[in-house]
Amino acid sequence: MNSVKTYTLFTDHDIYLFKEGKHYKLYDKFGAHSAEKDGIPGVYFSVWAPNAKKVSVIGNFNNWNSKDHILFPRWDGSGIWEGFIAGLTWGTLYKYAIETAGGEILEKSDPYALSWEQNIQAASLFSTTWYEWDDKEWMGKRWKKNTLKAPLSVYELHIGSWMRNEDDPEKFLNYRDIAKKLVPYIKKMEFTHVEFMPIMEYPYDPSWGYQITGFFAATSRFGSPQDLMFLIDELHRNDIGVILDWVPSHFPGDANGLHRFDGSYLYEHEDPRKGFHPDWKSYIFNYGRNEVKSFLISNAMFWLERYHADGLRVDAVTSMLHLDYSRNEGEWEPNIYGGNVNLEAKTFLQEFNTAVYKEFGDTIITIAEESSDFPMLTKPVHNGGVGFGMKWMMGWMHDTLDYFKKDPIDRKFYHHKLTFASMYMYNENYMMPLSHDEVVHGKSSLIYKMFGDEWQKFANLRALYVYMFTHPGAKLLFMGDEFGQTNEWNFKKSLDWHLLVYPVHNGLQKLVKDLNHLYRNETAFYENQFSxxxxxxxxxxxxxxxxxxxxxxxxxxxxxxxxxxxxxxxxxxxxxxxxxxxxxxxxxxxxxxxxxxxxxxxxxxxxxxxxxxxxxxxxxxxxxxxxxxxxxxxxxxxxxxxxxxxxx
The missing domain is CATH 2.60.40.1180 (Golgi alpha-mannosidase II)
Structure with a gap:
């Protein structure tokens, strides 16, 4: 029995833009949308699966039966399957059953779903991102907060481990509960922005959110889309900007995810030298495929538009731009000019930056996590640059931490590790990061990177923070570093807030607060920070x-x-x-x-x-x-x- 009816949200122009890699609002078209046909309410579904033999919608409404609700392929060669199913309501669980050219049946969650279940083979959840925002004042003035001539001091945090439920530390706090704790803390500490490590849906907690399956879904670990919007709304209403980690570099091979979506290498590059990441055992997007570019840039637009994000920190840009990243000789293929630059990835990043800045102007900012000396990352695209607003200053971070590990007796031999950054600090618009990457995997917490006994360690870290907050460039500090967290970051538990009863930890926290105040309120520290x-x-x-x-x-x-x-x-x-x-x-x-x-x-x-x-x-x-x-x-x-x- 088949109650699917023909229905479409796509115009011919939509299809043209999609195939050209120029459709940047695909979330208004693809996925599951509340609709009405012949006066009957229901849901319109559409999915891109050009190499599929058959596509149907399965879910808790039809006992996951792939024979009942079959979608129709469009006539225009776009590879889009679509249809309308009457009677479905919010909260419906569903997947796409995709029959491949070889006859295999794949059960795939919706790449454009707004919510997912919370389990390994999670289904999509028919939901909405409708929310009544109360941040009009912030949105009207945020261009003043994101300009390069404004102070930008970022507090990076992982929502699942910043603070846990006090009564049951094994339980996460809801986004709304986080808002009650986080907003007053950021105000007290005088950070200008928070940066959330990825909050898009991901199946595997130890990935910290960097192995994403639901690119358009706020992770349901901490609540609904509206709960996350409430958190962002509360931050905005208190003059605090929100930057989201965004991961267009790779995705995991989960059976319900993007990998081999229709039985072919659709989202990923077919050649493993370009399509498989040897470090993360994940799959790399095919940046040369126009439909994939439309998907990714639409995803960036989605978080900036629907969730009012003030910026995107783009993860793993170095791996995107270099064909030989983490590969030995013979494991990568040079570009057409014989070099190691992934020209398709570079073009994609240029198009991404051009698109979001055209749409939002200087009200938002894009930030590249990039550790090489790739040229002109923060220069305008029309001048040959990649177009980012800022770039992480990884060289400064490595040199600084290396210096502060040294015995003061020997520091004279490493003196120019702290002056070297001034030789290149105006080549790009830099953000100085002391991020989560520096306090995991046996690297020790920041306080234990410092030389000496307890007094010297805290004195060194206090001096480092003075250096950091008075150095040209924007600032980023990972949660816990502001009070001298002694344990390495553990994503499974809350920060050690009890340490603040000790004067050395409390004093360090007060210094960071005062340095933020100095940076934010004295124009000499930010007016010319990139000049x-x-x-x-x-x-x-x-x-x-x-x-x-x-x-x-x-x-x-x-x-x-x-x-x-x-x-x-x-x-x-x-x-x-x-x-x-x-x-x-x-x-x-x-x-x-x-x-x-x-x-x-x-x-x-x-x-x-x-x-x-x-x-x-x-x-x-x-x-x-x-x-x-x-x-x-x-x-x-x-x-x-x-x-x-x-x-x-």
Whole structure:
């Protein structure tokens, strides 16, 4: 018995755009949609399976019988099967039964489903992304928050392990419960954005969400699509931006997923040298197939439009762009020019960036996780670039962590690991990441990467954070690092929030809060963060003392700050050359007792109007051990004080 009727949401123009790789709103067409035919309500289904012999809809409404509800192939050669089934309602479970050219029956979940069941061979769930948003104010002004001239300090978190149910730690919190805890915490800590590790549906918890099966579905582990929307809405209503991890690089081989979707290599590249990822044992999208490009760019648009995401952090871009990524000689095929660049992947990324920026303008931002020196990633596509808004600064991260592992006695031999980034920091628009990747797989937590005993470890990490938050570029810190989580990140449990009863952890958290406040509220730290005008070395070569001094400068001539790092455990009296008209005041010292430091004051004890190291005058101050100090230029204040003194 067959109650499927002919029905379509596709126009001829839709089909043309789909086949050209230029349809960017396929979620309005494919999948399951509430519809009505001849006055009878039901559901319209459509799926792309060009090499299938037969396609039907199976589900809990027909006892998973593949003979009852057969879809119709379109006449236009698009490979789309579609039809209308009367009487179905929200919550219906379904899959597509696809008979391959060889007669095999595959049971596939809907690539465009908005919800999935929560089990290994999960079925799709007929649902909706309707939600009454209350973030109009944020959406109207968010372009000011995502511009390169705004502070961007990101708190990266994994929803399943940031905080668990207090009564039953084995249970996840719902998205709405997370909102009650997360929103006030981010406000308190003064991060500008959160970044959620993938929240698209995935079957395998240890993948952390990076092995996605339901690209259009918010994972049901933590609730419904509307529950996730509530979380994002609450963040927006509290002036907090939301960045989502997006994974267009690969997908797992689960039987109900995209792999061999219609019995052929449809979404993945048929050649394993391009289509199989040796590290992750997953499948790589065929970026040269137009319909796949339409699928992926539509997916990006979906999260930006339906879920009001403010940005997408694109995972594993390095693996996408390099044909020889994680492959030995002979395991990859050069491109037509004999090089190792995947030209189809590069073109796809250019088209993705062009499309989303055309649609949303500068209200959103795209961020590449890319670890090589691939050129012009954040340059405009029309100038030959790839078009990303930002790129993770992986070289800075590796050099910095390597330096802070060293015994201070030996740091003079590695001094320029901390200055090297200034040689290339304006080649791209960089975000400095201390991400989840640095605190897993035996790498140890961030605090235990630092050298020394407990006091030295915390002092080193406090100094590192001063360096990070005052360095040019956007910031990203993984959850738990803000208070010195001692265990490696474990996706199976909550962070160790109980550590905050200890002064060293509480003090570190307070420092991160104060650094966020400084970064967000002082224009010199963000106005020119991607421009050479915003940075100047004062002392880059004091190898023997392991002292670094630099200026951060805003657009106003008098808007400047001096940052001093003393990365030895000695207290040092230090002389610094400054301009004659400048006067300085210490506004932050990471060794302060409020941060659980030793309490050594960073006092300016001498000011001399005589030339010193090419500068017109000098100041002298004592530098606390293993500390970062921030000084603010206070010319106007000092001038007023001198005038008052003259009158007296």
């Amino acid at each position: 050479p005008e915003g940075f100047e070395w004062i002392q880059a070569d004091d190898v023997d003392n392991s002292v670094y001094i630099y200026l951060r400068k805003g657009q106003r001539k008098d808007d400047s700050y001096m940052v001093i790092l003393n990365l030895t455990p000695r207290v040092i009296d230090y002389k610094i050359g400054v301009t004659a008209a400048s006067h300085w005041e210490v506004i932050l010292n990471s060794d302060d007792e409020q941060y659980a430091g030793s309490g050594v004051k960073a006092d300016i004890f001498n000011e001399q109007y005589e030339e010193y190291l090419g500068h017109q005058k000098s100041i002298s101050l004592n530098l606390p051990p293993l500390a970062g100090i921030v000084l603010k230029r206070q010319d106007k204040k000092f001038k007023q004080n001198r005038i008052k003194h003259h009158k007296r």
